[in-house]
Amino acid sequence: xxxxxxxxxxxxxxxxxxxxxxxxxxxxxxxxxxxxxxxxxxxxxxxxxxxxxxxxxxxxxxxxxxxxxxxxxxxxxxxxxxxxxxxxxxxxxxxxxxxxxxxxxxxxxxxxxxxxxxxxxxxxxxxxxxxxxxxxxxxx
Amino acid sequence: xxxxxxxxxxxxxxxxxxxxxxxxxxxxxxxxxxxxxxxxxxxxxxxxxxxxxxxxxxxxxxxxxxxxxxxxxxxxxxxxxxxxxxxxxxxxxxxxxxxxx
Numbered sequence: 001x002x003x004x005x006x007x008x009x010x011x012x013x014x015x016x017x018x019x020x021x022x023x024x025x026x027x028x029x030x031x032x033x034x035x036x037x038x039x040x041x042x043x044x045x046x047x048x049x050x051x052x053x054x055x056x057x058x059x060x061x062x063x064x065x066x067x068x069x070x071x072x073x074x075x076x077x078x079x080x081x082x083x084x085x086x087x088x089x090x091x092x093x094x095x096x097x098x099x100x101x102x103x104x105x106x107x108x109x110x111x112x113x114x115x116x117x118x119x120x121x122x123x124x125x126x127x128x129x130x131x132x133x134x135x136x137x138x139x140x
Numbered sequence: 141x142x143x144x145x146x147x148x149x150x151x152x153x154x155x156x157x158x159x160x161x162x163x164x165x166x167x168x169x170x171x172x173x174x175x176x177x178x179x180x181x182x183x184x185x186x187x188x189x190x191x192x193x194x195x196x197x198x199x200x201x202x203x204x205x206x207x208x209x210x211x212x213x214x215x216x217x218x219x220x221x222x223x224x225x226x227x228x229x230x231x232x233x234x235x236x237x238x239x240x241x
């Protein structure tokens with residue numbers, strides 16, 4: 001009974017100090033919109049890539065798109081960093097950025113992009129974006 | 141003060157919150173398993189059929205590992221939210237009980 005009273009006292013203190021338990025950040029619609037926007041940009045990037053013949057898939061042709069998408073992923077990472085209790089979403093967007101930069105660097109170094117590699121890369125990137133969206137939905 | 145009744149209400153409120161979230165966590169774990177079985181099979185088939193080089197294979201597996209990490213951390217968010225909701229439901233019950241007193 002003594003333990004029960006102590007527990008009740010502890011919870012009462014929490015209530016009096018308005019200390020709501022918060023382990024994850026609140027759901028953010030702007031973040032979901034940004035994720036969908038990036039997903040569309042990645043989709044368009046790979047649709048354009050596939051349309052080109054192997055010899056025409058040189059880096060310069062896609063350099064501007066790489067930059068645009070990188071800027072958007074960086075903005076998403078910043079949006080996630082601005083929110084407290086959001087470590088899992090931050091790590092997810094950093095992983096997405098790491099994969100994107102790695103893909104860009106490989107394309108730049110070889111000045112080509114095999115369609116079989118691109119097919120897998122797009123699936124991985126879209127899956128990572130899906131996970132970012134799922135994380136937001138889980139916070140609702 | 142009827143502590144037994146208060147604690148029964150508290151734990152049943154917390155249990156109900158967990159019950160709602162548990163299937164979502166189970167579904168996500170099942171999805172990770174199926175998604176990656178298919179993905180690793182696809183990447184390996186491309187290597188075996190000579191469509192990609194061993195170097196490309198390694199790089200794709202590495203990128204897929206980052207994705208698996210992201211999928212697992214979604215489970216983490218789901219668990220944290222379930223715990224948060226359960227604790228807050230418990231606090232809610234206690235708050236009501238104290239008001240009654």
